[in-house]
Amino acid sequence: MNRRLARLSRLARAAAAASLTFCLLLKPAAFAQAGAPEKIVIMVGGITKLIYLPVRLTEQLGYFKAEGLDVELLSQPAGVDAETELLTGAVQGVVGFYDHTIYLQAKGEEVKTIVVFGQVPGEVALVASRAAGSIKSMADVKGKTLGVTGLGSSTHFLTQYLAYLNGVPASQYTVLPVGADSSFIAAIRQGRIDVGMTTEPTVSQLLKNGDARVLVDMRNVEGTRAALGGTYPASSLYMQTAWLEANPKEAAGLARAFVRTLQYLHTHSAEEIAARMPKDYAGNDKALYVSALNASLPMYTADGKMPADGPPTVLKVLSGFSPSVKGRHIDLSRTFTNRFVDDVKP
Known part of the structure; x- marks a missing residue:
């Protein structure tokens, strides 16, 4: 009996030891899986553009990490490419123009902007x-080549609409996708485009060197209302509605991080903001970058909320020329939500 009890005791100790070893091997992996945040990949339609500066600045300031988020930022030169990445599930969010949410709803996709x-x-x-001698306004672009970042991009939408407003249908000019930044500058200098739409700091570089002149300026509210008839919410974070419904905590964290950055932009100088950005963003002319940034600061919202007159203006623009949107019923309430930014405490 004693030998049997001793044998059972040895078996019990062996089983306990094996169980403990298994748990010790399992625990780190299980802990890492439970404790580490799921990576959120955000595609930006040209991350060095000043219109998208809040995204990289949020990373530089450490606000993603402060919210317990693991965010990876990727860059595509045109918003239409980033949109494709979102729909395929390759990324969880896109920082691009709000107008894509309207265009996508017309195609049966449910996408919402959550931070403007x-x-x-x-x-x-x-x-x-x-x-410049022969092109004084968008009414003069008949027979010309117009540069945009990409076909189906927001620059394409806006270029078509401005020409349309000035009586020039799309059949009377050529649209050429030329990308952004250095490739856009090259297209102007090489004579491949007569007119092109782009953002800062590319605008200031071309103006400083005398390569181009301003035809339509939408860097501020006054110029935008004059050109489009209202405010035009543009750079924003949009995500698939299904993802937002499944991940409200992560969406709220992103909203808090980005609104905190927008508040930073409105309480610091262009010099202070530029100092926070990666050094290569300013290129070889830091003074030019700071000047372009200073001119761009008024375009940023302070709270990430959608302007009340914004969605109708954007819908009007898209309905003016886009076959995908014209004549379609668009429920604007499904293209954005202030739910997450409304919860951000000042």
């Missing part, structure tokens, strides 16, 4: 200096 960074496009239609 720019109450205006921040875009400028530039005419190449060599063509």
Whole structure:
């Protein structure tokens, strides 16, 4: 009996030891899985553009980490490419123009903007200096080549609408996708486009060097209302509605991080903000970058909320020329929500 009890005791100790070993091996992996935040990948339609500066600045200031978020930022030169990445599930969010949410609803996709960074496009239609003598307004672009970042991009939408407002249908000019930043500058300098739409700091670079002149300026509320008839909410964070419903905690964390950055933009100088950005953003001319940033600060919202007159203006623009939107019923209430930014405490 004693031998049997001793044998059972040895078996019990062995089983306990095996169980303990298994738990010790399992525990770190299980703990890491339970404790580590799920990565959120956000695609930005040209991360070095000043219209999207709040995104990288949020990362630089450490606000994502402060919310317990693991955020990876990727960049695409055109918003339409980022949109494709979102729909395929390759990324969880896109920082691009709000107008994509309307366009996507017309195609049967449910996408919502949850933070608005720019109450205006921040875009400028530039005419190449060599063509400035014959192109005085968008009414003069008949037979010309117009540069946009990409076909189906927001610059494409706006270029078409401005030409349409000035009596020039899309059949009477050529649209050429030329990307942004250095590729846009090259397209102007090489004579491949006569007019092009782009943002800061590219605008200031071309103006400083005398390569282009301003044709339509939408870097501020006054210029945007003159060109489009109202405010035009542009740069924003939009995500698939299904993801938002499944991940409200993460969405709220993103909203808090971005609104905190927007408040930072309204309480610090252009010099202080530029100092927080990666050094390569300013290129070889820091003074030019600071000047362009200073001119861009009024376009950023202070609270991330959608301007009341914004969605109807954007819908009007898209309905003016886009076959995908024209004549379609669009429920604007399904294209954005202030729910997450409304919960951010000042």
